[in-house]
Amino acid sequence: MIQVIAGKKGSGKTKRLIDLTNTTAREAAHDVIFLDDDNRYMFDVDHKVRFINAEDYHIHTPDMFIGFVCGILSSNFDVGTVFVDAFLKLSHTGLEDCEPVVNVLKELSSKHQVDFVLSLSADPEELPECMKTCLI
Numbered sequence: 001m002i003q004v005i006a007g008k009k010g011s012g013k014t015k016r017l018i019d020l021t022n023t024t025a026r027e028a029a030h031d032v033i034f035l036d037d038d039n040r041y042m043f044d045v046d047h048k049v050r051f052i053n054a055e056d057y058h059i060h061t062p063d064m065f066i067g068f069v070c071g072i073l074s075s076n077f078d079v080g081t082v083f084v085d086a087f088l089k090l091s092h093t094g095l096e097d098c099e100p101v102v103n104v105l106k107e108l109s110s111k112h113q114v115d116f117v118l119s120l121s122a123d124p125e126e127l128p129e130c131m132k133t134c135l136i
Helices: 013-027 061-073 085-090 101-114
Strands: 003-009 031-036 050-051 078-083 115-121
Touching: 003 013, 003 101, 013 031, 013 115, 031 061, 050 085, 061 078, 061 101, 078 085, 085 115, 101 115
Parallel strands: 003 115, 031 050, 031 078, 078 115
Antiparallel strands: none
8 A cells, every 4th residue: 555645845744754653553453664865864763664875775767766766675674654754855756757667556555455654745736636535
């Protein structure tokens, strides 16, 4: 399952994502991953969550982002939820060209029983159809 938290900058998306991450970590029987573009929120997420600063791994294209996510999933079969803050920035896509990346995440979610929760800075009304159905 893919879920999307969208809103303009300063609308509280990251706080909502962190709260959801911590709730999931407390209740989950599986591993929880939090991907971000820096270490700013490292101490805000529960200690059970694997916090990853994706900028440390030199991701520069959408394909590299997908490869990075696949590497996480292939190295740990217990991952149940992956939270991604600043999805458009980390995946190096814009709203107009993010559909292929979202479709691959949907495929990975289905195939490996992993949920993805993505936050992105965008007006929910402007999201492509592939993401509008996933809004929470």
